[in-house]
Amino acid sequence: MDRTKHADLIKAEAKRLGFLSCGISKAGFLEEEAPRLEKWLRQGMQGEMAWMENHFDKRLDPTLLVPGAKSVVSLLLNYYPSQQQPEGTYQVSKYAYGQDYHRVIKDKLRELLYVIRQEIGEVEGRAFVDSAPVLDKAWAARSGLGWMGKHSNLLTRETGSFYFIAELILDLDLPADGPVTDHCGTCTACIDACPTQAIVEPYVVDGSKCISYYTIELKSEIPVAARGQWDDWIFGCDICQDVCPWNRFSKPHREPRFEPHPDLMQMGRRDWEELTEEVFRKVFPKSAVKRTKFSGLKRNIRFLSDGSPRAEND
Incomplete structure (x- = not known):
């Protein structure tokens, strides 16, 4: 062969x-x-x-x-x-x-x-x-x-x-495929839509300003300056992808393990604000959301609901 x-x-x-x-x-x-x-x-x-x-x-x-x-x-x-989750409630990144x-x-x-x-x-x-x-x-x-x-x-x-x-x-020698050309053109939809201005210039994202960073990676207190910039995101953010014209061609996946827990699609703002650890475990049993832990998710929800940047104890 x-x-x-x-x-x-x-x-x-x-x-x-x-x-x-x-x-x-x-x-x-x-x-x-x-x-x-x-x-x-x-x-x-x-x-x-x-x-x-x-x-x-x-x-x-x-x-x-x-x-x-x-x-x-x-x-x-x-x-x-x-x-997808209904509008008007707290949002989790689709992934x-x-x-x-x-x-x-x-x-x-x-x-x-x-x-x-x-x-x-x-x-x-x-x-x-x-x-x-x-x-x-x-x-x-x-x-x-x-x-x-x-x-x-x-x-x-x-x-x-x-x-x-x-x-x-x-360590297998295989024939290489070549790169494709850039088709972003003059579009700046993602740059214009980012609420925290994390895309500091085309093709460069300041990770320390990204909503995904604030809601997942940041373990210390959320900066007060970030208040009012997050929309409804409590885990990750899809804004720059949602506004991209090329994503009008996105098609639903066929991976059963990526299907959401039914309760996630029904949760309104009050449900999130009253979220218990038991419900957290039920809705996100094997989810990447566990990276932020229950305490981190509650911190994010509270920051959006009342402006408090502190996380609860684990």
């Missing part, structure tokens, strides 16, 4: 497993991304996300993560929901409606790697899902799966941006 047939096999299996698309790029140092990442960190746009300062070299070179790596296989998995994507995608990647080894032979590799120092959007763009939008999310003309990105880094 030659290199092209290997690539075709991997892409066909990825499709069978439910991935939206699959692209391949040659493993190596990301020369263009290196100065951008260094500048972004130097300007403190990571906020309290100190982990982003670690493993700088590994973030830019996958051969340091997988010795002998030759190819990066990038995959997209759709999470756009068939139904967190169902089960934690780390679990769902890792299962699929393990199966994909198993098939690769069964069909091709001894292949060394590792699976990555937003939990290791890998610049997933950069690799997906290199693999031709989309282009980096001005909101810094990967965009495709066919399905917009509501999908997860994952990688297999392999």
